[in-house]
Amino acid sequence: MSDVWILTLLTIVTAATPLVYAGIGELVVERAGVLNLGLEGLMLGGAVAAFAVAHLSGSATLGILAGLAAGVLLATLFAFLTLTLQSSQVATGLALTIFGIGLTALIGQSLVGIAFGGLPQLSVSWLSAIPVFGPLLFEHDILVYGSFALVATVAWFLSRTRAGLVLRAVGDSPESAHALGHPVIRVRYAAVLFGGGCAGLGGAYLSLAYTPMWVENMSGGRGWIALALVVFAVWQPGRLLFGAYLFGGIGILQLHGQALGLTWPSQLMSMLPYLATILVLVLISRDGGRIRRNAPASIGRPFHPTL
Amino acid sequence: MMRLERRAVPSRVMVWGAPLIALGLTLLAGCALFALLGVPVLAALHAFFVEPLTSRYGLGELGVKAAPLVMIAVALSIGFRAQVWNIGAEGQLIAGAIAGGSVALALYEIEAWYVLPAMVLGGLAGGMAWAAVPAFLKVRFNANEILTSLMMSYIAVLLLSLLVSGPLRDPDGFNFPESRLFHDAALLPRPWSGTRLHAGAAVALLVVVAGWVLLSRTLLGFALRVHGQAPRAARHAGFRASSLVWFSLLAGGAMAGLAGLFEVAGPIGQLLPSISPGYGFTAIIVAFVGRLHPVGVLFAGLIMALSYLGGESAQITLGLPLAVTGVFQGMLLFFLLATDVLIRYRVRTGTRT
Numbered sequence: 001m002s003d004v005w006i007l008t009l010l011t012i013v014t015a016a017t018p019l020v021y022a023g024i025g026e027l028v029v030e031r032a033g034v035l036n037l038g039l040e041g042l043m044l045g046g047a048v049a050a051f052a053v054a055h056l057s058g059s060a061t062l063g064i065l066a067g068l069a070a071g072v073l074l075a076t077l078f079a080f081l082t083l084t085l086q087s088s089q090v091a092t093g094l095a096l097t098i099f100g101i102g103l104t105a106l107i108g109q110s111l112v113g114i115a116f117g118g119l120p121q122l123s124v125s126w127l128s129a130i131p132v133f134g135p136l137l138f139e140h141d142i143l144v145y146g147s148f149a150l151v152a153t154v155a156w157f158l159s160r161t162r163a164g165l166v167l168r169a170v171g172d173s174p175e176s177a178h179a180l181g182h183p184v185i186r187v188r189y190a191a192v193l194f195g196g197g198c199a200g201l202g203g204a205y206l207s208l209a210y211t212p213m214w215v216e217n218m219s220g221g222r223g224w225i226a227l228a229l230v231v232f233a234v235w236q237p238g239r240l241l242f243g244a245y246l247f248g249g250i251g252i253l254q255l256h257g258q259a260l261g262l263t264w265p266s267q268l269m270s271m272l273p274y275l276a277t278i279l280v281l282v283l284i285s286r287d288g289g290r291i292r293r294n295a296p297a298s299i300g301r302p303f304h305p306t307l
Numbered sequence: 308m309m310r311l312e313r314r315a316v317p318s319r320v321m322v323w324g325a326p327l328i329a330l331g332l333t334l335l336a337g338c339a340l341f342a343l344l345g346v347p348v349l350a351a352l353h354a355f356f357v358e359p360l361t362s363r364y365g366l367g368e369l370g371v372k373a374a375p376l377v378m379i380a381v382a383l384s385i386g387f388r389a390q391v392w393n394i395g396a397e398g399q400l401i402a403g404a405i406a407g408g409s410v411a412l413a414l415y416e417i418e419a420w421y422v423l424p425a426m427v428l429g430g431l432a433g434g435m436a437w438a439a440v441p442a443f444l445k446v447r448f449n450a451n452e453i454l455t456s457l458m459m460s461y462i463a464v465l466l467l468s469l470l471v472s473g474p475l476r477d478p479d480g481f482n483f484p485e486s487r488l489f490h491d492a493a494l495l496p497r498p499w500s501g502t503r504l505h506a507g508a509a510v511a512l513l514v515v516v517a518g519w520v521l522l523s524r525t526l527l528g529f530a531l532r533v534h535g536q537a538p539r540a541a542r543h544a545g546f547r548a549s550s551l552v553w554f555s556l557l558a559g560g561a562m563a564g565l566a567g568l569f570e571v572a573g574p575i576g577q578l579l580p581s582i583s584p585g586y587g588f589t590a591i592i593v594a595f596v597g598r599l600h601p602v603g604v605l606f607a608g609l610i611m612a613l614s615y616l617g618g619e620s621a622q623i624t625l626g627l628p629l630a631v632t633g634v635f636q637g638m639l640l641f642f643l644l645a646t647d648v649l650i651r652y653r654v655r656t657g658t659r660t
């Protein structure tokens with residue numbers, strides 16, 4: 001296998017990682033019965049905060065933390081509106097996206113055109129020396145390793161822990177969970193904030209590693225693609241990871257298309273991820289029973305504890 | 308501790324009071340934002356909300372910006388009432404502009420009365436075709452229309468860019484990604500001299516009236532409302548969900564497509580890679596701020612149009628970034644959603660009695 005192919009596969013990893021973060025966070029949010037359509041706004045918030053802090057402090061670690069914090073902060077706004085004030089989740093999520101695009105463009109104005117060194121590669125020295133597999137598996141930055149750990153943790157949490165069971169109960173039947181004495185609203189708050197933090201990290205990855213700079217609206221629909229990925233994954237963490245890498249691969253076609261011998265106009269190549277999103281949504285949704293069996297039963301429905 | 312108490316009946320006062328409170332809160336938050344940016348607050352408010360309305364040209368621009376917002380938002384609010392979430396109006400607007408603009412370019416040599424009507428048909432057809440994709444996928448495969456209509460928007464942006472840098476590019480345009488300038492016969496009349504106000508504004512008013520009649524005076528409007536509030540009841544009453552999905556999306560697509568055509572045949576006069584400052588997305592806010600009611604949408608559309616003009620004026624006079632407009636629009640929707648709670652709940656403080 002030549003170096004070109006290894007490089008291509010490596011870029012798939014970088015394209016998939018932001019989708020993994022945003023998608024796994026939203027998966028948890030939806031499992032708790034909340035639909036947050038504001039992923040795009042959350043990712044942009046994470047991206048601009050991470051880049052600004054990393055640029056000003058010179059520390060990538062602080063940048064990552066800032067991305068996380070920005071995502072949590074914006075998600076708090078969403079949680080307060082939808083969970084405390086019972087606003088429509090669809091409308092609030094859209095508002096979060098529109099607000100996020102405007103706010104980040106405003107904040108990021110002075111950051112346009114500045115470059116950042118990117119995240120350091122943490123290689124496991126003796127393992128990464130293995131030909132082909134070494135660089136593919138053991139030469140990444142901390143957020144890539146972290147994304148795998150995160151997916152594994154979420155999968156374990158949802159299926160193997162008591163708290164995960166409560167979270168799923170809240171998503172499937174908030175009334176029953178409430179009657180059993182579980183704090184529905186608090187669980188949903190926790191899930192939404194967790195999802196916000198994850199989307200913030202996804203955004204941080206965009207501005208610190210994927211294209212280490214700030215560009216207005218740089219998420220380019222990835223928040224929406226991550227939302228589609230959750231449906232594609234039928235709310236299963238393992239399938240989400242697979243879906244993110246599938247989409248990472250499609251996204252990379254547009255970058256490496258010409259090197260791989262495809263001579264379509266660049267706009268057609270750029271359409272591929274969006275067309276693919278529609279395609280997988282259709283493929284997965286046509287089996288209505290499967291969606292119904294797996295989707296959190298109360299998704300998108302507000303819950304107001306009356307007693 | 309703040310506590311919410313459900314009202315026995317929704318407050319009628321708050322249905323219209325909440326948007327006004329939200330507007331007031333947005334202004335306050337806007338002042339705070341200006342102060343944070345280190346801009347003199349009064350000068351900024353003047354530049355944002357007064358300056359644009361002091362000239363004849365500015366008033367015309369208000370109509371130019373409000374027309375597409377109102378047209379699209381009236382159609383969207385019909386769909387939103389039926390819980391059909393067409394989020395891709397921006398893409399439908401672009402598709403309408405591409406189709407209608409292509410008609411203008413195809414009839415380039417012809418100066419006849421039928422050029423504009425043909426373009427209008429093209430705009431309507433383009434927008435409807437773009438909206439038909441999510442409608443079909445929803446009805447046939449149950450695919451979520453929020454995500455599919457949005458993906459179609461990204462595709463439309465790229466398609467427009469592809470066309471104006473290829474097949475529709477001006478042959479004498481030094482390879483710039485722009486079409487030829489439309490002939491006079493392909494441009495909308497501008498009845499108010501000294502402004503760019505075009506016939507689209509009158510159409511937008513007609514759409515408001517038509518939307519009001521449809522929603523409050525027809526069986527179809529009733530079916531849409533029932534479908535949104537109680538889908539099972541709608542099914543038992545014999546209203547077909549699939550027809551309502553089709554109608555909602557096609558109506559949104561038609562109005563967005565027409566608005567897109569009006570943009571290229573009105574203020575712009577040619578096809579460019581970017582033809583809309585996000586009208587399709589802002590129209591979603593307009594629909595909600597206008598309470599999904601055509602008359603409310605008209606007022607909300609004017610306010611949002613002012614926020615666009617204010618952003619431009621503040622950019623010129625105070626050097627503020629144009630993105631301030633988006634922040635204002637987002638804040639207004641947030642505050643509206645937050646104050647909406649007052650319709651169905653009372654806010655009580657202190658402990659439970």
